Amino acid sequence: MHVLSIVTIVLTWLIALVWTRVTLTALYHLPRIPNLHDLRYDAPPTGNPNPANPQITVIVPARNEAASIEATLRSLLNQTIPIEIIAIDDRSTDATRAVMDSLSARIAAEPQPPGKSLTVLHIDALPDGWMGKTHAMALAARQTATPWLLFTDADILFRDDVLERALRFAHESEADHVALALTLILKSAGERLMTTVIGCFTLLFFRPWKTPDPVAKHDSVGVGGFNLIRSSVYRAIGGFEALRMEVLEDLRLGFEVKRQGFRQQVVFGRDLIRVHWASGALGMAHNLTKNFFAVFRFRTAALLTGVVALSLLLFAPFVGLFAPWPIRSASLVSLAMIALAHRYSSRHFTGISLLYVVTLPLGAALLIYSLLRSMILTLVRGGVIWRGTFYPLRELRRHAGPLR
16 A cells, blocks of 8 residues: 555545544533533522622624624613623724714613613723733723622623623623623525534634633633633733733633633523524635634744645545545544534524535635635735724733743
């Protein structure tokens, strides 16, 4: 047998072993991650001596979110527990400011349940050395003294009992930081295609079941749409003042919580928080432009290594179907494991048909396009353009701390 053939057979079986290990490990551990739907309660959350006194401040930064901000704030005002909401208009150039002020005025004029409030802050200029979002959230966090902070986004829709469930879980588990997985609202085949391949990408590099383990220092979690953290812990780790120029501020916040020895939990709960993240496959691919190079800490060699690894893991099982039987059998094992993982994800999280597994090569091509696009545009521009603001690459690299 030719040496190249032997190398190819060995490589395809190594890929099959990777998918087998990753999938079976995930299917064993994922069902053990707490699910907020499983909470059963008939009494108020513990730890609040005065039920009318808010225990949580929800911080909602918004820049050019006129289309979604009112629905987000309304869903927060509908929560079953008292809450303080601080919404920040961060230099918006659309109608975000007017929408927020109008809603605030209407809320002030309407009778509200005890312990619910909405405060709107406006930012007209960004200080040097800050990302817009981290500055907005740090500013809002200084305005409150509640025991808990929830950092979220301006396009998230909250089910009316999610904060009650999350706070109860935090008290009962004695967690310092709770991250709740988002449910994506998928409106097109392209969005389902991209979600399928992103799920595979996540499965390869993320082990959420390890986040509560204090020994697993390299496994942490942060979710931009739902980072619930004790105020005392937020301040102990330095808050967003310590992450002023961090593109992936949600992941770094989670990393710092874990690194500094505080207790972290990731939880599931389908449809408790929902978001339509982007429109169409290309919309999702382009939305990743800001983030992907930052995931690799702006290191070109690391990103290119990731591209090669993803190409092998996502393309090889399909190409191998047209190869001789020793290679084809390994490819069938890989695809069976991918399908098994997708079936679990569909049943519990996404609702995406198993047929979308066959779209993985196209999704993989778009994912790799997103990775390369993120790197090339950042290098060509000499930085990142985010929500109309330019951030120099040299500054981003200087402040890019570890994520794992």
